Amino acid sequence: MSAVSSSMRSSRWWYLPMIAGAVAMIFPLWWMLALSLETEQRAGAALASGSPFGAFPTDPQFSNYGQAMEEVGTMPWWGFIDALSNSIVVTVLVVVGTILSSSLVGTAFARLRFRGRRPTFVLMLATMMLPAQVTMIPLFILFRSLGWVDTLLPLIVPAFFGSAFHIFMYRQFVAQLPEALFEAARLDGCGWLETWWRIIMPLTRPVAAITAVFTFIFTWNDFLLPLIYLHSEDQATLAVALNAFRTQFGGLEDVHLLMALSVVTMIPCVLIFVAAQRQFIEGLGAGAVKG
Amino acid sequence: MASVTLESIGKIYPGGVRAVEGVDLHIADGEFVVLVGPSGCGKSTTLRMVAGLEDISEGTLRIGDRVVNEVAARDRDVAMVFQNYALYPHLDVRRNLSFGLERRRRKLGLSRADIAGRVEKTATSLGIDSLLDRFPRQLSGGQRQRVAVGRALVRDPAVFLLDEPLSNLDARLRVETRAELRVLHRRLEATMLYVTHDQEEAMSLGDRLVVMHEGHVQQVGSPMDVYRCPVNRFVASFVGSPAMNMLEGGIVDGDRGPVFKVSSGGEITLPPIEHRGPAVLGLRPESIGFEPEATGRGPLVEIDAVERYGDRGDAWLRLVDGGGQERLVHRGSAVDLPAEGLRVRLGALEEGIHVFESGSNGRRLGPEPL
Numbered sequence: 248m249s250a251v252s253s254s255m256r257s258s259r260w261w262y263l264p265m266i267a268g269a270v271a272m273i274f275p276l277w278w279m280l281a282l283s284l285e286t287e288q289r290a291g292a293a294l295a296s297g298s299p300f301g302a303f304p305t306d307p308q309f310s311n312y313g314q315a316m317e318e319v320g321t322m323p324w325w326g327f328i329d330a331l332s333n334s335i336v337v338t339v340l341v342v343v344g345t346i347l348s349s350s351l352v353g354t355a356f357a358r359l360r361f362r363g364r365r366p367t368f369v370l371m372l373a374t375m376m377l378p379a380q381v382t383m384i385p386l387f388i389l390f391r392s393l394g395w396v397d398t399l400l401p402l403i404v405p406a407f408f409g410s411a412f413h414i415f416m417y418r419q420f421v422a423q424l425p426e427a428l429f430e431a432a433r434l435d436g437c438g439w440l441e442t443w444w445r446i447i448m449p450l451t452r453p454v455a456a457i458t459a460v461f462t463f464i465f466t467w468n469d470f471l472l473p474l475i476y477l478h479s480e481d482q483a484t485l486a487v488a489l490n491a492f493r494t495q496f497g498g499l500e501d502v503h504l505l506m507a508l509s510v511v512t513m514i515p516c517v518l519i520f521v522a523a524q525r526q527f528i529e530g531l532g533a534g535a536v537k538g
Numbered sequence: 539m540a541s542v543t544l545e546s547i548g549k550i551y552p553g554g555v556r557a558v559e560g561v562d563l564h565i566a567d568g569e570f571v572v573l574v575g576p577s578g579c580g581k582s583t584t585l586r587m588v589a590g591l592e593d594i595s596e597g598t599l600r601i602g603d604r605v606v607n608e609v610a611a612r613d614r615d616v617a618m619v620f621q622n623y624a625l626y627p628h629l630d631v632r633r634n635l636s637f638g639l640e641r642r643r644r645k646l647g648l649s650r651a652d653i654a655g656r657v658e659k660t661a662t663s664l665g666i667d668s669l670l671d672r673f674p675r676q677l678s679g680g681q682r683q684r685v686a687v688g689r690a691l692v693r694d695p696a697v698f699l700l701d702e703p704l705s706n707l708d709a710r711l712r713v714e715t716r717a718e719l720r721v722l723h724r725r726l727e728a729t730m731l732y733v734t735h736d737q738e739e740a741m742s743l744g745d746r747l748v749v750m751h752e753g754h755v756q757q758v759g760s761p762m763d764v765y766r767c768p769v770n771r772f773v774a775s776f777v778g779s780p781a782m783n784m785l786e787g788g789i790v791d792g793d794r795g796p797v798f799k800v801s802s803g804g805e806i807t808l809p810p811i812e813h814r815g816p817a818v819l820g821l822r823p824e825s826i827g828f829e830p831e832a833t834g835r836g837p838l839v840e841i842d843a844v845e846r847y848g849d850r851g852d853a854w855l856r857l858v859d860g861g862g863q864e865r866l867v868h869r870g871s872a873v874d875l876p877a878e879g880l881r882v883r884l885g886a887l888e889e890g891i892h893v894f895e896s897g898s899n900g901r902r903l904g905p906e907p908l
Contacts, residue, residue, distance in 0.1 A: 427624035430591050431689075436612040436641030445637075449628040 283506035284308055290503035308503070312511065315504040319488050320480050329481050330488035334467060337402045337484060341466045344406035345413055346455050352409045353417025354443050358429060368418070375411040387475060401476045402469075402484075406462075413458045420454045421447055456523040464516050485512050539729050540602035540615075540696035541567045542588060548596035549583050549753075557583045558753045561597070565697075568727040570720075572744030574734055576776065580753040582701060585733045589699050590614050601696055612641075617690035618699040622706065623682045625674040631685050632657055632670040638693045660692040680711050687722075698730040704739060716742055737777050741765065749773050751899075767907045771894045774820050774902070780852060783826065783866040785819040785837075786896065798893070802860025804837030809888050811904040818894040823852065823869035825890020828876060834883030839866065841880045846872040855884070 282290050284304035320326015355361075356368050390401040424447070432442045448455075470486040477483055483491065489508055542565040549558040558580040565571045573581040586592040588599060590611030599607050606614050617638070625634050635657045639648060648656075661667040664684045674682055683703065690698055700719075704712045720743060723730055734740050740747050741761040749756045749764060749772075757769045768774035774782045787800040789808065796808040798819045806819065829836060839855040842865070851872040857864040858881065866884070868875075876882060894900040 425622060425624065427620045427622055428626065430589075430611075431618070431620060431624040431626070432637075433591065433611045434589060434616065434618050435638035435689075435693075438612075441641070446626060446628075 279506045279509055282503055283311055283510050285311075285503050287501065287503055290506075291500070294502055311503050311507040315492075315507040316511065318504065319492055319508065320483075326480065326488065330483050330485045333399060333477075333483060334485040337399055337473075338463055338466045340403045341406040342459050342462045344403065345410050345462045346458050348407050348409040349413035349458060350417045350421075350448060350451060350455070351443060353414045354421050354447050356414065356418040357421035359439070371411050371414060375415075383475070390476065396476055397478045397482055399477075399482065402466075402472055410462070413454075413462075416454055416457065417451060420451055424450060460520055460523045463519050467512075467516055539567050539727065541565060541569075541600075542697055542729060542731065543600040544584070544588070544597065545600075546597035547584065547587060547594060547599060549580070549587060549592060550595040556753060558587070561755050563748060563755065563758065565729060565731060567729055570723045570730045570732065570743060570745045571748060572732045572734060572740040572746070573748045573750060574737055574740035574744075574776075575750035575756075577735055578752075579750040581733045581735075581748075581750045584750070585699055585701055585731060588697070588731060589616055589618050615696040616699055617693045617695040617697075618701065619686045619690050619703040621702040623674075623686040625682060625685055625689070627674050630671050630673050631661070631666065631677070634674070634685055635660060635670075635688050635692050638689065642693075656692055656694075660688050664688050664691070679707055680715070683707060683715065687719075691722075691726075696729065698728050700730065700732040702734055703732075705734070705736070712739075719743060738779055741777070747777070749776060751776070766889075768820075768892065768902060770899050770901050771818060771820070771897075772899045774892055774894065778822060780823050780867045780869065782892070783821045783823065784894075785821070785864075785866075787819060788816045789814050789893065800837045800857075802837065802857055802864065804859070804884065805835050806837075806884065806886050806891075808891060808893065809905040811893055813893060813903045816896045817903060818896050818900055820892035820894060821866070821886050822890035822892075823867045825887040826855075826866065826868040827885035827887055828868075828882040829885045831881050831883055834885060836884035836886075839882060839884050841876050841878050841882070844875050844878050846875065848872060851875045 281304055282293065284307040285293065286306070286308055316327040317323050318326075319330060352371075356364065356371075386401070387396075390396055393400075395401050395404075428446060428450075429442055432446050437445060468486060469484075470490065473484045473487045474490070477487060480491075489505075489512060492508060493505055542563075544561050544563040547558060547561040547563075548556070550556050561580075561584055563571070573584060575581050583592060587594050588601075590606070590609065594607050598605055601614060601616070626637060629637065636653050639646070639653045639656065642648075643650075643653065657670070658667065661670055664687060666681065666684050666688060669677060669681060669685070674685070677685065683706070686703065690700075703719075704715055707715060716739060732740075732743060734743075744761055746758060747761055747764050748758050751772050757764055757773045759767075764773060764777050768777060768782075771784065775784070785798075785800050786802075787798055789796050789798055789811065791797070791814070792805070792807065794807065796811050796814070798806045798808050798817070800806070800819070828834075831838065838858040840858055841853050842856045843854040845852045845854075849872055850869060853868040853870070853875050855866040855868060857866070891905065893903045893905065895903060
């Protein structure tokens with residue numbers, strides 16, 4: 248046999264660790280999905296047995312989902328609807344705010360020549376190195392003095408002041424766009440703000456997609472910040488409600504409902520990723536200039 | 539349409555680098571003026587100052603009667619065609635064309651229908667009406683170039699600025715488009731300021747040329763005036779292709795008037811000229827003639843190589859005396875070119891003779907143009 252085919256055969260062994268890795272990654276998701284469709288008794292038994300293969304829903308209980316959503320909070324259904332709408336409001340506004348502010352600031356760093364541009368940029372990058380825990384208490388004090396505790400504002404408003412990582416991404420992308428485009432826009436009658444809105448925003452759609460997905464997933468799943476700032480039941484986001492649901496039913500008794508609610512919580516993240524995937528690949532810069 | 543006047547315009551970049559100095563130029567209403575020079579000569583900077591894309595460090599710029607030094611680019615009523623076209627990649631051709639008008643819709647009092655009409659009309663006149671729904675990435679280089687011209691045209695600006703708009707086209711398309719631009723200018727009677735490093739393009743397009751070098755204007759004049767009577771060695775070598783031949787030497791009195799003695803040997807009879815002493819003789823390639831080795835008095839040259847382009851051709855010559863390193867070029871009809879390896883003496887037709895001061899960029903000393 249030739250060297251090529253034998254090397255191909257040996258490379259097939261690499262699939263084994265890869266498959267093992269994939270199974271390890273998928274297993275918790277499968278476990279969640281499987282338990283969410285079990286009856287209360289079977290779910291509890293599977294959990295008690297400690298066997299990772301204890302659950303296989305032979306008789307899927309889709310009604311678990313309805314029941315789980317109904318039992319969030321103290322008011323039937325309303326607890327869930329409150330949490331869901333809070334999560335949606337927070338996430339949508341944070342995504343919009345992050346994209347608008349980060350692209351605007353990134354554009355300024357990439358295109359405007361102003362005094363102190365470099366030091367400001369470095370300072371901005373330096374904030375990325377700062378762990379969130381460091382600013383947590385000062386921020387809490389600040390928002391408390393503004394009277395924003397137990398409102399959604401502390402979760403939303405900071406997004407409109409940019410995020411260092413996304414500003415950096417926007418800056419790198421905008422700096423690569425040909426200068427002549429901006430000059431053409433200037434001659435065509437655009438000021439800076441209009442150039443940003445009409446030229447840069449459409450051309451940075453791939454960056455916006457990445458920003459949207461990252462921000463969406465992070466905000467949707469964020470547990471710590473909502474836990475710190477939101478105290479009343481009607482202000483809770485889904486992540487907080489999910490946690491309350493766990494404590495509400497005393498640990499692991501209703502694990503099948505907890506898993507069902509987890510699946511429901513996860514669905515939007517999966518959807519947004521699939522929807523934005525195309526944007527990642529699509530290159531919009533093509534055809535701007537000769538080359 | 540409007541005239542453009544530059545008075546002592548200068549550009550100093552932060553850090554003190556001087557890109558342009560003391561440019562005085564009046565572009566008449568409807569004139570086609572070409573700024574030409576090698577890269578780094580300040581021509582693009584000058585154009586960009588007129589456009590409002592660069593601040594003007596010194597001097598006064600007028601468009602029409604209005605001083606526009608401090609006027610923003612968008613309020614100068616100028617349109618520009620960029621070297622790389624700079625079409626908006628996310629907009630189709632129709633919206634690329636209408637973009638500038640949309641931004642000025644209120645100011646100009648245009649309705650959306652007016653804009654659509656103007657876009658259609660411009661597109662038809664440039665033959666791009668079938669491309670209106672395409673995106674820039676779906677166009678060929680030539681088509682993009684037309685759209686870029688159309689984007690300027692549709693605005694009907696006071697002044698058109700063109701920054702090397704043909705340099706990204708292939709040679710054939712470039713020549714075709716050049717002619718189209720000329721026709722377009724005649725039809726529109728628009729004021730156009732055009733920048734190129736290609737002297738042939740400059741000669742063929744401009745009503746007037748402005749030859750620039752190291753930030754200074756060297757000469758302003760009609761293409762043929764600049765060609766026939768270059769003011770200094772730089773202009774003489776830059777304008778014309780192949781470039782003018784230069785011979786070092788000096789002028790002395792001969793039997794029948796002034797004679798140029800080439801420093802490596804041989805002499806060439808000059809038309810009447812006052813200067814005597816060291817000088818540089820410039821000979822256009824097409825005005826070089828030959829005499830037999832035995833009877834002529836000119837410098838002895840050997841034909842190194844002959845290139846024929848169908849109707850005409852170039853013969854590359856080497857001065858035999860004085861080290862044999864100096865190269866000259868003769869251009870003539872393809873059938874009359876001397877054979878390779880032949881040794882002949884150089885002669886010159888009177889209308890192609892130029893005498894310059896010695897030195898790297900000496901002034902032209904004469905003779906008086908015919």
